[in-house]
Amino acid sequence: MRVLVFPSGTEVGLEIARALEHSLHVELHGASSRVDYGVQAYARHAQLPNIADAAFDECFAQLLAQWGIDLVFATHDSVQDYLAPRAEGFGVHLVNGSPQTARIARRKSLTYELLDDMPWVPRRYANAAAVEAWPVVVKPDQGQGGQGVTLVADADELAVVLTRVQQPLICEYLPGEELTVDCFTSHRGQLLHVGARSRERVVGGIAMRSGPRPTDTQLNDIATTLNARLALRGPWFFQVRRDRQGDWKLLEFSSRLSTGSVVARSLGVNLPLLAVQDYLGRDLLLLPETRLRLVERRLENKAVLDYDFDTCYLDLDDTLVCAGRANPQAMRLAYRLLQLEKRLVLLTRHPGDLQATLEAAHIPLTMFERIIHLREGEPKSDHVHAPAIFIDNHFPERLDVSRRHGIPVFDVDAMDLLF
Structure with a gap:
């Protein structure tokens, strides 16, 4: 099934990419109206006009037809509100795409009016x-x-x-603790998941430190009432805060996936994948892991290398192997390069039994196209051939290779930035 995530570079869009990238049921596509990290996160990616642009509808329809999209995730409230009344005309299914629900969710005034008879409305x-x-x-x-x-x-x-x-x-004013509650409603209208989580460190409205919390009677009442009064299908969420008496009051509600739904996924409840399975009409069974206590998030850095190469030359000691163990960053990069069909060449002056060292670090010999075991004093640059990149923790080696061959050279700290 072909799935489009739009906008793809938001925190929600990147979480959907992580949640679905390994699914055998999904061919994942992304699109954005600005140049952002979505280009790196999605193998299939396109640029679209902003939804306020007069050309958006035509461009969006053309992209849907070109890729044969079946299912669309909107990752921003305004985009959800815009696409919901148009999805049927576009010939796609929008996750949680009820036009009326999207309209109410986008406006707190309408949300509060709909629920004004409830004690938990501020x-x-x-x-x-x-x-x-x-x-x-x-x-x-x-x-x-x-x-x-x-x-x-x-x-x-x-x-x-x-x-x-x-x-x-x-x-x-609600002075107390604040929670987000992630929910999921099936195509049968069943409320399958109600998962509260903390908002312990918030940056730009996004909870960067969060963990699961018990769902009490008040939270369950809010969830079941929203589910009963609105047309819901798929992931959605609401936010609450305690008032002066310690009771929960509703802050807002949204009919899209939340930015912090990674907490649910860490518990084994993959909300984007559940939406895909629900779209296929399958009955769903959840298997949460209740022992998880905390999720920490951070900004992530990725560098784009403007250089075409076919080979990566890697040093061994203190680069690929540190203190006798495989360097996780180096191994992750090595396997990513193999996935990109690049060749790996090991260049080392390792003084001991090279094969025994690799075996002790659980590094397979087969991942390397060549292993070059150098004599003491023999320059590594003698064995490097462009186009290539060179990774070594020793600056004189990098300097020599850079001067002789003019190729990109990197220290070990750069490995988590690449590819």
Whole structure:
């Protein structure tokens, strides 16, 4: 089945790529309206206009037809809201693509109105005169992830903030713990997964440190009510925070996959893959691993090498093998190069039994096209032939190869940046 992720370079898009890249059921495609990491994360990738561009619909339809796309994941709330009423006309299935649900999810005002009879909906105020207790929170109606939210101490400050926030909502201040709850609804309308997780360190609205939390009666009530009142199919999530009395109150709800759904995947609940299986009409069974406690996230760096080569020359001691063990970064790079059909050549002056050293480090001889065991003092540059790259922890070796052959040379610290 052919799956398109758009936009592909968002944190959600990159998580979907990781979740689906090894699935035997999926041929994965990505598209973005800007140049970003999606180009590196997706083997099949295309650029599209922004959804606000008049040419978007035509370009999107052409791309869907060119690739024969069956299923689309939208990774931003505005994109979900835009594509939902158009998906049927495009001839594709949009994950959680109910137009009405996407519209309500994109606007907190509509979400709160739909659920206003529930005790876990926060109080809203029309103006400063209606405020029952200060401080209050002002948030944009179409914001997400806590972005654009301002804590306001009094009426004078509120007057200023209201001029800066687009489509502002004035809500009660919730001072307590905040959670995200990832959910999944099947094609039969069954709520198969309700997984709460912490937001312990948040950067740009994204939880970078997070772990599973128990789902109590209040959280289950919110999940089941949302599932009952909205047309849902696939992954979705909501965010809550405790009020002054310690009760959960709803912050927002979204009909797409969350940026932190990697926590669910770490537990064995692969929400993007469940969406694929659900699209195929299969009955789903979850097998969560409850002993996992924490997921840490970070920014990741990748370098793009503007150089075409066919061979990688690798040093052994303190490069491929460190303290008698295989260097994980080096092995990951080596296998990635083999996947790209590059040749590996081992260049070493290792003083001991080379084969025994490789066997002790569990490095197979067969991964190398050649193994060149040099004599003491013999230059490695004598055995290097361009086009190639050279990786060695010893600077004089890199300097010699660079001067003689003019090829890219790298220290061991660069291996996690490449390819």
